[in-house]
Amino acid sequence: MPILADPIWPVALLAAVQYVDAAMCWKPMDVVRRCLDDVHAPQAIRPLLTPLKLAAGSGLLLGLVVPYLGVLTCASLVAYFAVAVTMHIRARDLGRNFRNAVGLGVASGLVSLCYL
Template sequence: MLLLPVLWWPTALLALVLFGDAAMSIRPMKFIQVCLDGVRFPREWWWTLVVIKLLATVGLIAGLAIPGVGFAANIGVVVYFLAAVYSHIRAGFLKQEFWLNCLGMLVLSVGVLLISYWI
């Protein structure tokens, strides 16, 4: 395992996707609202998801130059989406938002981790 990504572009792609996700979460689109309501996440806490995603974006980008930071940020993103999967399963909300958004982002973040740090 390396502390800097072997390939920079998967990490940059994940950072871009997370930034877009954070931007869409500022004024949540309908599918995001349905997802958060479906897992019964309190509306007064929705802002925390924007902060978490923006911090992860910064960590991923910083990790392109600072050893260990990107790896830690990528692990954090994986854990975030594992928690989201757990929340969906626990709430019994296994609709399209779960399969496309939640699992899709988990697969992307795990894929980036494997490609960037274990090639």
């Protein structure tokens, strides 16, 4: 099956970021726990972060052969990071974690262009 995304490296990099982030959320590291606490993330949604991030990484990689899945995954990541940015703004947490959320949201949007 041919790989349809071009270039591939931004897709692979964003997928790797999602997988690493999923691992960091599995048993939340202190930095992750503090970030979630700072934005007042409900305890009920925290266990969902690992499977969501694993699904995002997988959707990005599967999108290499099924481009619409890659675009849908990127759109979902943009929405996810829009919620994260909003949570940071509401909590007046505008430091490094806010900048990371903005950057990853923008990167997700740009990676979607690789599938087009």
